[in-house]
Amino acid sequence: MAGRAQPVSPWPGVGAAALVAALILGTLAAVALRADAAGGFGRADWVALRFTLVQAVLSAVFSAALAIPVARALARRRFPGRRALIALLGAPFILPVIVAILGLLQVFGRAGWISDMMGLFGLPPLRIYGLHGVVLAHVFFNLPLATRLILQAWQEIPAERFRLAAQLGCDGIAMFRLIELPMLKCILPGVLAVIFAICLTSFAVALTLGGGPRATTIELAIYQAFTYDFDLGRAALLSALQLALTVVAALAALKFSRGDGFGAGLDRAIRRWDGGAPALDLFWIGAAAAFLLLPLAAVVISGLAGLFEMPALVFRAALTSVLVATASTAVLLLLALPMAMAVATGRYGVLELSGILGLAASPLVIGTGLFILIRPIANPTALALPVTALVNAVMALPFALRILVPAARDVVARHGRLALSLDMSKRTFFTRVLLPRMRPQIRFAAGLSAALSMGDLGVIALFADPQIATLPLQIYRLMGAYQMQAAAGAALLLLLLSMGAFWLLDRGGRLHAET
């Protein structure tokens, strides 16, 4: 539709995008200007760079390699609970990292379930700290993502090709070479690039399972430069390095990926005639489900025992987290909705770029930049919570835009002309048409943002003083003080809060949504 008139105004969205761009680019500029290049990179920095790259490569390779048989099994088998399992694959996205780590420790740790069992046979316990622990946690988070991406590609293979191959009498191996291998060649570079980019900015995993000179990511090194040495120049220099890495990785991920990170419509199993070994598929599905579910079960089991041993600090931290998540979600919607509307008018597609900027800058890089900017005017620790809410909102923005933009486009395309011909004002169109029509997407984006913010352990670690903590930070502190019972209880509380926030905003609203 080419026309002058639009039912929505693009200007609030243009303003919001400018604000986000100014925030991100401003903090990056602050980092670049403050970077202490004279000090140069020391040996420890090169080790951190190497570790960052090695763990990201290993995490990407293991996640993708293990996802292939799981996705293949899910693509060609139909069984009760298949939909639930595929839905479960989306859960790690909103699972607080610290909760997953406690669960993984409970299963794979020194005093965990597997070590206990190995002890029965006189074997030494597993050692989870270090490179393999970091990779294990990253695989836990990214195997589901890889599986969903590959499964989607698998299900997009037209059923006719399988029918033709079956008609030609292709057996399993021939079918794989003929149809599935070309698909994998097409999708795998994108999957690897996305997971590599995600793992580059890993902070909470490296903080809890890494550490030490041999297992420090750049993101963690930034944190250490801050908290141990309070060397802002070095933190800024490391941030600049991290930024260069993430920009390259984000560009690669954008280039290789087809741009549909998480989507619905994965419940259609293509009919296959090549059979294959059901036992093998069963093994992969069972192993993947156990790998995902056991740590969650461990959190629930050990958390129930710890629920009554939580100090009052935990409840204060929980309240803080709820407030931060609420504020962060409000800020996100105030930014994302106008931006989505502006993009929907069809003339400001470039705005989506400013949303993607959040992917290129890591939380600790933005945090470092904000710290540098705020310090001359105010005490950064006093602003710890607002800064956390803001950074969380900016980090959730790319995901929110992906959810909101198609819906906003659809509403404007479908109802825009009618509203214009009725002489409806932009304000009325917003309140009476756009908001009600986009309610499911708005609720989904809000739920996602609230859960992400609730579980975030990143920028808060930079800004907080001992008097202030969000729940994830409090759990980390309890772990550091070896109060594992209390930490487990708090982790269960955090799990309930994150999932509860998501459910309340997304599903709870859908129960009585209008059609």
Added chain:
Amino acid sequence: MLKLDGCLIENGNFSLRADFTVETGSSVAIIGPSGAGKSTLLEAIAGFRDLTQGQILWNGKRISDLTPGKRPLAMLFQDGNLFPHLTVEQNIALGLHPNGRLSTQEQAEVQTALDRVALPGLGDRKPAELSGGQQSRVALARVLVQRRQILLLDEPFAALGPALKAEMLDLVAGLLAETGTTLLMVSHDPQDARRIADQTVLVADERAHPPAPTSNLFENPPPSLRNYLG
């Protein structure tokens, strides 16, 4: 009187010229091969498309600079004529007050319109609970309360069966006669034109031809119309 004064509509490689007048109160069918620009012509009159050249006048006043909502016309599209999340009454009320609440008198007006299109008592329903024909009636009831001087129809009844479509056209003809509204109606069916429109505009060869009496046109079709009719 609606006057298209030396209008040129362009969109990429597509172009359409229109230079004619339509008398107040007349009913005009717009007919022509698919892709020739029938809907484009209507969209330009309604204000959804810019003119490259020329102007559109209504009773001597230039309307081609106005936004769609400020033009003295109501339009029904091929689809999407009702907001699916609003009730029938709310949808009709938007024709009176797109941005506010209705007075008691205006609420009564909505009920009268519902009665006029033979849908009494269905005001609380959502569009999805109605049949296709009933949905068209609701859209017509809204057009009725809008009280605009020109009505543009871009094949809003195309999805209905032949009998239902004829019924709707008769309803439209009745409403036009009551209110003296000028009608411009896109159609690809000569039967529609014969049923309701005394004049017909042929859109073909990048040109919207001036209105000609419908019966004459179909009895002695020019070559481009003859090709279209087959």
